[in-house]
Amino acid sequence: MVTLVRGAEICAPERLGQQDILIEGQQIAHIGDISAEAVRNLPDAHVVDARGLTATPGFIDPHVHIAGGGGEGGYANRTPEIRVGDIVAAGVTTVIGCLGTDGVTRSHADLLAKARGLEAEGVSTFIYTGSYQVPARTLTGSVVDDLVLIDKVIGVGEVAISDRRSFQPTVEALADLVSQSHVGGLLSGKAGITHFHVGPHSARLAPLHRLLDEYPIAPQSVYATHVTRSPELLADAVDLAAKGATVDMTAGSTTAESVRRYVDLGGDLSRLTLSSDANGSLPEFDDRGRLIGMEVATQTTLYEQVWACAEALDIDLSQAVSLVTSNTADALGLGHKGRIRAGCDADILLTDDQHAIQIAFARGREVIRDGEPQIRGTFE
Structure with missing residues (x-):
């Protein structure tokens, strides 16, 4: 599964400005400006428009x-x-x-x-x-x-x-x-x-x-x-x-x-x-x-x-x-957690100006979409 998060203002937690985030499987593969041509080379990618949202680690x-x-x-x-x-x-x-x-x-x-x-x-x-x-x-x-x-x-x-x-x-x-x-x-x-x-x-x-x-x-x-x-x-x-x-x-x-x-x-x-x-x-x-x-x-x-x-x-x-x-x-010695950077787990929150979570990923899986949790416990 490849997901491309486009145009988020990244707080990684250090401020990185507006950039794209490429997620491959459970991990972050790349952070930077990804060209339209590169996107065309990812025909099966799930593209998320995150312009106007702030990305922080989960x-x-x-x-x-x-x-x-x-x-x-x-x-x-x-x-x-x-x-x-x-x-x-x-x-x-x-x-x-x-x-x-x-x-x-x-x-x-x-x-x-x-x-x-x-x-x-x-x-x-x-x-x-x-x-x-x-x-x-x-x-x-x-x-x-x-x-x-x-x-x-x-x-x-x-x-x-x-x-x-x-x-x-x-x-x-x-x-x-x-x-x-x-x-x-x-x-x-x-x-x-x-x-x-x-x-x-x-x-x-x-x-x-x-x-x-x-x-x-x-x-x-x-x-x-x-x-x-x-x-x-x-x-x-x-x-x-x-x-x-x-x-x-x-x-x-x-x-x-x-x-x-x-x-x-x-x-x-x-x-x-x-x-x-x-x-x-x-x-x-x-x-x-x-x-x-x-x-x-x-x-x-x-x-x-x-x-x-x-x-x-x-x-x-x-x-x-x-x-x-x-x-x-x-x-806690969790080197693969807590940061938005290549090689870390794709745990990412995308929040709006009111700090509401619009989209969230946990190990690359979309767990919140349009502000609503997408996963539930077996007995929820």
């Missing part, structure tokens, strides 16, 4: 409870699995699935099966082994083995720190876990990242600072999320990113303001990503730790906040888009 969401999450309020509070139609409608073409608080009734077998199902339905998927718990629950009995033997496992997560729901691991235990993930990554050619859930406790990121200061840990192996819970935590995240770790903001109504504060504090934008926490629970606890309310996160918020960052901040569109594309791909 979004990478590094923190999604694809098989559901929650459970903090008991069995009836388990959240549902995500649907592929909801994923692509939010501009996401790659998801990284994780377990959270519940690593008992939510299994890695479920997580892996759901990831394979979503990929069969049309989006790219990867997963973390482990959960909040330390020592980590795994598929094979070993973090290293999971990374080496299971293609979709790219790291460990989400491991909870500074939270009442954490298993309160020692820094030594965290060093052991991060090292296992790192070595598994080395042996399998993967990122070997450890993704940390950071709770609201006043310890904040202190365990991760100690991890990097006291142990021979590669800083790029550390990836901390939920860093906007307080101004103090955000400032701590700036310091952690300065050491070479990656930090992640869970998209919410004030994400653009949080990114602004991060920049004002001297934060390195190349070490920052955004995620949705989609289909995870958003529990609310009182001062005594009792659950008093719960909502379910969606990926729609992530899409909205990327454009809010581009409009509200003194940063270029390319920098806003990088928070969900190239930055995330670099952090």
